[in-house]
Amino acid sequence: MERPSFGIETLSGWWDAAVSYAVPRLPETLALLLGGVLAVWVARKTLKRVQRQVVNRTETRLDDHILYFLHSAISFSIFGVSAWLLIHILAPDGPAGEAPRAATWVVALWVGGLFFPLSRFVGDVLTELQGKLIERTDNTFDETAMPLVIRTVKVLVLGVGVVIALDLMGLNIGPLLAGAGVMGLALSLAAKDTLSNLIAGVLLIMDRPFHVGDRIELWTAPNETGTWGDVIEVGLRATKIRNPDNLVVVVPNNLIMQRDIVNYTMTGDHIRLRIPFSVAYESDIEKAKRLLIEAALEVDGVLADPLPLVIVRGFGNSDVQIQLRVWVKEARSRRKIADEITGKALTSFATAGVEIPYPKRELWIRSVTDSDPHPLPGKPGGGLPAPSPTGPHARPSPSDAVTPAGPASREG
Structure with missing residues (x-):
């Protein structure tokens, strides 16, 4: 062809x-x-x-x-x-x-x-x-x-x-x-992780548990990881939080959806602050309550209306557990206010003689005399008797020898 x-x-x-x-x-x-x-x-x-x-x-x-x-x-x-x-x-x-x-x-x-x-x-x-x-x-x-x-x-x-x-x-x-x-x-x-972050980001944006500028805290986050602070950006993949150390923490959105989100500023700047204290059983509880309220009112940022409140929460091994509840003007200053109240309360307790319990042991030493019916070992007139050997192969001592009981040895 x-x-x-x-x-x-x-x-x-x-x-x-x-x-x-x-x-x-x-x-x-x-x-x-x-x-x-x-x-x-x-x-x-x-x-x-x-x-x-x-x-x-x-x-x-x-x-x-x-x-x-x-x-x-x-x-x-x-x-x-x-x-x-x-x-x-x-x-x-x-x-x-x-x-x-x-x-x-x-x-x-x-x-x-x-x-x-x-x-x-x-x-x-x-x-x-x-x-x-x-x-x-x-x-x-x-x-x-x-x-x-x-x-x-x-x-x-x-x-x-x-x-x-x-x-x-x-x-x-x-x-x-x-x-x-x-x-x-x-x-x-x-890209399942990326998709899960995107879906979580859309849910966060739709549910709006927080906005840019809110002060939030992730309760289930590990301690000392900087996962509380001010929200500076809500993205589709991650959320950025600026902590008090001026560090920006980027948290994936799917992790945020798995945690308990605490928003301190969503309902307003006023929040209630709870500070625990402990006093000894011998202390005057009413006096301790009064001192705590006075210390709280001296701190700038604590609201006088409603008044601070102190309640008894429970009883410990060596202390009475009480709690101070105060309303603060600015939610972002809650830790600063708690620090100032605690310092003033410590000073007031020390001045007024209110004891703050702490772990301690008391050692009592007893003096021993010759007439002590239970003298201590190594002391005059005392001493614990040496233990007698026991067991199937133990030999009886002369004082332990068994003698036949005659008429003269019996007690009348």
Whole structure:
């Protein structure tokens, strides 16, 4: 079999065939192209006039986004229709199926391409909505979650456009969707920690257990890890807390959702402070209560209304457990106020003779005399008797010898 030649003669033949086929249809082609360009120009001029007379006079930017979407959609549609007509002009009687197939692909690309300006339009509208929410609300949901929502919606719109375009082309999208599902499952398993943090971040933003600027504490956090302080950022992956040492602690959101969150400033700046104390049983409890209340009222930041309260909480091995309850003006100064109250209470107790119990032992030494009926070992007239050997092999001592009891040895 003779193999086809792809030399200069073949290329020249193709060129001659293309010229002989296209030249008779050149006027129609040029008219179509000029008509398309003219239609785009007229549409642009019309939309600019609408923008000057209507859009620029309004305060909202929503009409600007609508106008931009219409401009992009109309221009793209004109080019799509022109390409579709051009195919039917240049190949009206070509090989069976070529012209319809090419026209179908043009329609598919046109429909899929319309979703690009549509995706941008949806994103712009959601961005405008985000701005309105920021003005009317004081939470961080719109500032943190809305950007993710906007990006997700735009990607979904583009994905729908791609699926529709592939379906119009006659391609089987079933395997593609199945592959996308498998890939999504693999990615979700590989990034499960990140996804759990994102989901927890969305829940935190929606539930709003705290806001930026709140003083919070994570009760189940390990001690001395700096997981209490002021919230400076609530992100989708983690939350940032500035502790009293001016260190920023980044806590993953999924860990925060597993802990007990204590918000000291959500209900206001005034909070009640509880400080435990202990006094000895021999001390005057009422006097200790009075001293604690006086010490608390001397500290700046303690509210006089309601008055501080001291209650008895229980009884220990060597102490009476009492608790001072005071209301403070500023929640962030609770530890400073507790320190000042404790110091003043210690001074007042020492001055008034109120004993603070502490672990101690008292040693009593008894003096021993010769007449002591129970003298200590090693003392005159005393001494413990040496233990007698016991057991089956022990020999009796002379004093332990058994003698027959006669009449003279019996007691009357």
